[in-house]
Amino acid sequence: MSEDTLAATDTLPETEEKERIAKRLARAGICSRRDAEKLITSRKVAVNGVVLESPAFLVGPGDRIVVDGQLVPEAEKARVWRYHKPAGLVTTHRDPQGRATVFEKLPATMPRVISVGRLDLNSEGLLLLTNDGELARSLELPAAGWVRRYRVRVHGTIEPESLVPLEKGLTIDGVKYGPIKAILDRQKGSNAWLTISLKEGKNREIRRVMEHLGWPVSRLIRVSYGPFQLGSLEEGGVEEVPGKIVKEQLGQGGGNWAKADTEDRPRPPSNHKKPHAGKASHENRRR
Incomplete structure (x- = not known):
């Protein structure tokens, strides 16, 4: 049986447990809100067997969401990883030029993640990864002050x-x-x-x-x-930030920890050693 289509005016009544479908897909790490809206207008998103036409549609716990034929799992709790990006990788899931990507080099045991911001092909160092697209978006905004x-x-x-x-x-x-x-x-x-x-x-x-x-x-x-440091993480290494630390850092908004402290700046790397930033630390400290 073919799926029905839900028009833009047929949105569900909003409750505290419901959220817009585009936001839900972003939180699940499927794509950004903007890309989610494109998928919806392309009729590639269905909820409970109904093809959507409007990103204003609200979904709640238990709704069955399918994107391009693939079932979207229930959103997990937000998680954050530190990754030491080597030079020579692009920060994108697919590269039209066929270059190696950051996501191809991650351990197979990791869930689908997106990056918080980007580093260009020849840049190295700390790249934050998360399974929550909404979290990534909020951390990238200049208003965050990070x-x-x-x-x-x-x-x-x-x-x-x-x-x-x-x-x-x-x-x-x-x-x-x-x-x-x-x-x-x-x-x-x-x-x-x-x-x-x-x-x-x-x-x-x-x-x-x-x-x-x-x-x-x-x-x-x-x-x-922001408060997250490259530390002694080896090149190509990835390490999850403990959930408690993520909550502590996100709960402090744009406090002093997000400011650069020029007295505590790292030294330039030696010509004979891999570049590191001193001791590994996720602690909330004034920067």
Whole structure:
């Protein structure tokens, strides 16, 4: 028997236990809310045997949700993992160019996860992963106030005072970038190591800003995202953050722990060692 179609006006009455179908799919880690809406308008989502036409539809516990012929399991509790991304992997589930992806390299025992933000192909370091799309979305928003901190090697000779204007932000080719805190850690010959902290993290922001200033980036390592640290996690390693710690950190909103502490910045990595950020720590500390 073919499935019926539910029109946009046939939404369920809202209760405290019900939520929009797009949000439910995002929480389940199936896709983002925006992609969920596209699936719905493409008639690829059905609830209890009824094909949906509107993302305004409400679902509750026990509803049978099918996406493109696949049953969506009940949403699990939100979980977060730290992953040490190596250079050479793209942060996407499928790459049109056939390049290796982060998700292909994860252990087979992990559930389906999505990334909190991205790191480009040649960038390394901390990438947060979660099974909850809504959580990922909320942590990526600039309003969350979470500082991303990086160690960056650039080619060029840098005077510390030349970095101060970055704190006011700048505009490059019509794109406005917010305040950037950059500190010179070490100048060695024609290369310099910087610690860079920012909150928004637009696409390739650090590389574009440094290139604009005449300092091309040769290495970029993210060492922290909000209160979560790369620590001593080995390259390619993945480790779940204990649920208690996730709840503690998320419950503190935009407190002091989300601010960059320049006195506690990591040292540049040695030329003979893998890049790490000191001791592993998920503790709530002022950054």
